[in-house]
Amino acid sequence: MTQTSTIARGGDDTSAPSGRESRRARGSGLPEWVVPYVLLLPGLLVIGALLLYPLYQMVDMSFHKVGLRQIKAVNPAPADFVGTDNYQAIFSSDLFWSSLRNTVVFAVVTVALTLLIGTLVGLLLNKLGKKMSAFVIVGIMAAWAxxxxxxxxxxxxxxxxxxxxxxxxxxxxxxxxxxxLFGRSDWSGQPWLNDTVTLYFVLVVAVVWASFPFIAVSVLAGLKTISAELYEAARIDGAGALTTFRRITFPLLKPVFSVLVVLSIIWDFKVFTQLYLLAGGTVNRDVFNLSLWSYAEAFGGSPKLGLGAAIAVVLTGVLLVITFVYVRQIVKTEGVR
Structure with a gap:
């Protein structure tokens, strides 16, 4: 009775929880600002165990001389610390520059073609009916999978x-x-996989064929978020397909394209399996990219795991620099707007 009259007179309800108590997570006894970090902790531990620790091991190995004597199962010899000798051997080798050239040129061509073809297919899928679009998506995703x-x-x-x-x-x-068209009429016995240029042509075709479905489906998902009224207004104003894409589609999908470019760069810089199998192993050193060169040094006839790890570190550094520059440019452009 007393409590009821107190509330009626505008007094405070002492039974209500205090502000300090409301700021604590329910049932956990932790402040609210701590809860997100606690929830992120398991994921960070998994990332640290599966990514950061192996990365640290790779960087540490790159400063050591590691061979068969150091990796044998019984009584392995300690690895000799060699400082920056592995990195000096990399940058003084002709293979570094040819491998870097192959890596960069292949990535630039493949990323451009993947984004172009994937975007065109995504636009086509957006024009198709639901049943036909689903049928085509299942077909192209089989290649990606x-x-x-x-x-x-x-x-x-x-x-x-x-x-x-x-x-x-x-x-x-x-x-x-x-x-x-080609300057020749007889193609019998054409050795596509023996020459560096034609081998990389086949590699580009293989990687683009497997990569563009992901780009197409991502673009299609982005297109579904754009209001049809914008396209209707552009059609009434007499805008063509190219103008509509340049003025409406691309600006609204720019965040999607930014993520796709970063992912494509990372994937295409690290291509290894397809190149290794198409080239028939590590026999032809002219076709090496940085990934294949790292493998050849680390697991070749005379294993040099320290040198292979150093090449992998250089590849990781190149990827980080390119990604940082690209993302920084995106942030600057969006900041200006």
Whole structure:
């Protein structure tokens, strides 16, 4: 009765929880600002165990001489600290510059083609009906879901010099047309995988074929968030398809494209499995990229794990620099706007 009259007269309800108590997580006894960090802790521990610790091990190994004597199961010898000798050997090697060139050129070409084809397919999917769009998505995602090893085996068979489908199909072209387009009419025995340029051509085709579905589906998801009224207004104003994409679609999907570019750069800089299988191992050193060179040094006939780790560190550094510059440019552009 007393409590009721006190509330009626405008007094404070002493039974209500205090502000300090409300700021604590219910049932945990922790302040609210601590709870997000506690919830993130398991994920951070997993990342630290699966990513940061191996990265630390790789960096530490790059400053040591590690060979068969150091990795044998019984009585391994201690690794000798060599300082920056591994890095000096990398930058003084001709293989570094050729591998870096192959890595960068391949990544630039592949990222550009993947984004272009993926965007065009995403725009096409947005125009299709629901059933046909779902059918096409299932078909292209089957390519994206194919393991890299299977991808490489399929494309290696297609471009085989003796029994490849590509050489067979090119031989079906009229001799005059084939000579006009390619400067030759007979494609029998064409060794696509023996020359650096043609090998990387096959590699680009294989990687783009497997990568563009992810870009297409991501672009399609972004397109679904754009209001149809904007496109209707552009159509009424007489804007063409290219103008509509440049003025409406691209600006609104710029965050999506930014993420896709970063992911594509990371994936294409690290391509290893397809190149290793298409090149037939590490015999042809002219086709090395940084990933394949790192593997060849670390697990070759005379293993040099320290040198291989140093090459991997350099590759990681190049990726971090490129990603940082690109993301910084994005942040600056968005900040100006």
């Amino acid at each position: 194919t393991p890299p090893t299977a991808q490489a085996v399929v494309w290696k068979w297609l471009f085989d010099s003796d029994a490849g489908v590509v050489n067979w199909a090119l031989n079906l072209l009229p001799d005059g047309l084939s000579s006009l």
